[in-house]
Amino acid sequence: MQIHEFQEMMYRLYFHRDSERGTIGTYKWLTDEMRELGEALNSANRAELEEEFADVIAWLASLANLKGIDLEKAALAKYPNRCLKCGHAPCQCTF
């Protein structure tokens, strides 16, 4: 599934709830999911880890919907198949 399709799906499913919660509340929820992802990194439970990765990208898409940001367009502008700092793929930055 394309990144923008995933974001659009999140819009269809949850934008009404995301709008009620608002930007600050949704960002707070995203940071909670980030914390849970951090905890799951040390877990032997693979399914739990997959769920936490899923939650972070899902809440990130919800937040992008609230701000009217096209996540795919933004991602490819900054990461256009090469490193923007050194110009190479793979990145050859020395710092």
Next chain:
Amino acid sequence: MQIHEFQEMMYRLYFHRDSERGTIGTYKWLTDEMRELGEALNSANRAELEEEFADVIAWLASLANLKGIDLEKAALAKYPNRCLKCGHAPCQCTF
């Protein structure tokens, strides 16, 4: 671009660097990007906000590469075009 293609691009560009940094260092960097995204939410600078969204999904993909997680597969398993809690699209959960 599909989610898995973006993750594969991040692998080609940065996996050698991500591997050297390791899981903990990469998660720490992801949390730094999350903080910057939070700060940019209040900024009037649209380009800056787009960059911060790009950085969070990029570092999330890098972390998923280190853990061998397929971000697209994980996302669609938990968000399969309907709400897994209530079964509806849009979500009709009442809590």
